[in-house]
Amino acid sequence: MTGQFGESGWTPDAELLAAYADGELEDGPTGDLRNQIETWLARHPRAADKVEAQRRVTEWFQATTPADPPESAWEPVAARLQGLRLPLPGPDRRWSRWARLTALGITGAACVLLAFTLATLLGRREVPSWQGALNQPRAGASSIGPDMEALPVATAAEVEILSVQGDDTATLVVGELPLEGSLLLLQADELTLTAVEPARDNMVPEVRKGGNAPMIWAPLDAEREDPEEPDQV
């Protein structure tokens, strides 16, 4: 509980002012300090108003605080608490650990046996929800339960596969691939070439016939060095 010296002289700190407001600086060793504070408060009316407000709050708090019960009032309460013997949390020592595990196992086995017996007697077989969904017709939404509906799956006629990567063709579930099976090649009498435009470098592809199947062959630069005679189709 001190103050500090500044350009305007000694100034009490907040803790010291609080002690003064609470009446802790009475006559005696702290009497000089109290007089010093009162002199400072006389020169600082705003601080004096705050100290006075703090003093009134302290007085109101002391006036409204109920008095502590006397020691004699605590004795019967303590006696009653001791007489209750409240149970403390901890392991139940009446059953050993192995006994409890054994009882739990027997109970579980009995439940499984009971459920199996009831299921056999009633002749009921639970169908998994996914299996039920698969059993539904593929087109249209079909109800498989009061709160569930099977996802409508399109049929092959309802899906047109426009493009697919070669490695992904085996992953398609529904729909017809653009190419089913092997490529069936045109025969020579099934093709009529009507026009062939040259490329920008004047390269003109050839029509080659390996067997009966014609094909358009655009030679690489290396192949153009030794061109073959094109066949007419």
Place this chain on the structure above:
Amino acid sequence: MVGTLFTPRLAGFVVLVSCLAGPDPAPEEPKRVKVTVVTILASDKGDEVDARLKGIAAEVRKMNPQLKAFKLVSMASKSLAVDEKAAFPLVDEQSAQVVIRHSADPNNRVSLGVTPPKQGEIAYRAVCGKFLPIVTRYQTEGKERLILAVRVQPCNGK
């Protein structure tokens, strides 16, 4: 005068003629041709041939035995009307342009034009349901030769 001309017999005749004539025929929808393009990469490395490509691989090998491995990269189809152009993506940002010049003629042949990468247009007429192989001059960085196979279908209900 009018009552004399418009007899019940005449009215019945008018109704009969109207019924026989029927409503105006609906305008015929333009015939569309389904074009399928299969993208193939052939290489001289390895000898694995996709089972679906055995026929074309055999034909190409007759021309270039060094091409031993044939991989089916993709397959795509588009339904095109006459004079409608379509681009089919291939590999490495390359594409092939296809245009239908004429739908199936009485001989069940379709005229179309195909423009492979780095080439001019190839115009031809072909029967439906079979592929024309086009060995392009495009090679990937791995020296794989790009091959197209083009098919049109169906024609006249077939």
